Amino acid sequence: MDDEPADTGVGAPPAGGGLPATEPAQALPVAQPDTEQTADKVARDLEFTLFYSDQMPRLVAFLIVHGAHAVIAREVAQDAMTEAYRQWDRLDNPRAWIRTVASRTWWRRIEQTRAEDLSDDLDDQASTAAITELDEIENRHAFxxxxxxxxxxxxxxxxxxxxxxxxxxxxxxxxxxxxxxxxxxxxxxxxxxxxxxxxxxxx
Structure with missing residues (x-):
């Protein structure tokens, strides 16, 4: 009787030869952009941009009527607009809100600098482009x-x-x-x- 082959403990290779089959690699999840959030931000920014374009010249004129020098009026108005952008989603009446903030800022500034006359220095600091733009605002409001x-x-x-x-x-x-x-x-x-x-x- 033929001798039985010794059991080596190693399994037979798969039919057809080659290495044993392995599990396919799992693909790592790829973060997808939140399209809804992106669209909301684009819409928000567009809404604020339109508001800024319409209201910025009006806000500057509003502060000039308060007695602010044109360059100061533009600076205070810009600060109010910057804060409005930060709080845009919470503002129910942004038109009134920016005027209230700008008005209060201007009056605080008056209290701090009441004894100083800044007009000469500010005229020197203003750029030619800014002066031209602000002169146009003042010229449109004769009184x-x-x-x-x-x-x-x-x-x-x-x-x-x-x-x-x-x-x-x-x-x-x-x-x-x-x-x-x-x-x-x-x-x-x-x-x-x-x-x-x-x-x-x-x-």
Whole structure:
């Protein structure tokens, strides 16, 4: 009888020869961009860009009516717009919000620099392009120079009136009684009529 082959403990190779089959490698997951979030950001940025283009010149003029030098007005307006962008998703009334923030910033600045006259230095620091742009803003609003001669409280009320707000709205924004707003507005208009040499109602 033939001898049986010794058991070596090694299994027979698979039919057809070659190495034993292995499990296919698992592909690593690839992070996919959140298209919904990306679309929301694009829409948000577009909305703010349109708002900025429309409101930035108006906000600068608003601050000039407050008595701010044109270069300072642009700087304060830019700061307000930057903060508005950061909080854009939480703003219910961004048009009023930027004016409130810019107005408060301007008044704090007045308190800090009341004894200084910065106009000469600022004229030297402004770039030619900025001066041209800001001159155009001032030229479109002929009575701004006269408004600067008004007391600060009257300037403040006239700035809001000039931008289309009603006395009751202004009182809410400034947190002062409506009667105070109407009194300041009445005095400011009387001063402007006198300055313009006209008895007609001013804006």
């Amino acid at each position: 701004l120079t006269i408004l600067r001669s008004l007391p600060p409280g009257q300037q403040q009320v006239m700035a809001w009136i000039y931008d289309g707000y009603q006395p009751t709205e202004i009182a809410a924004m400034l947190r002062i009684p409506p009667a105070t707003v109407r009194s300041r507005l009445r005095d400011a208009r009387a001063a402007l009529r006198k300055a313009f040499g006209s008895d007609e109602e001013t804006p």
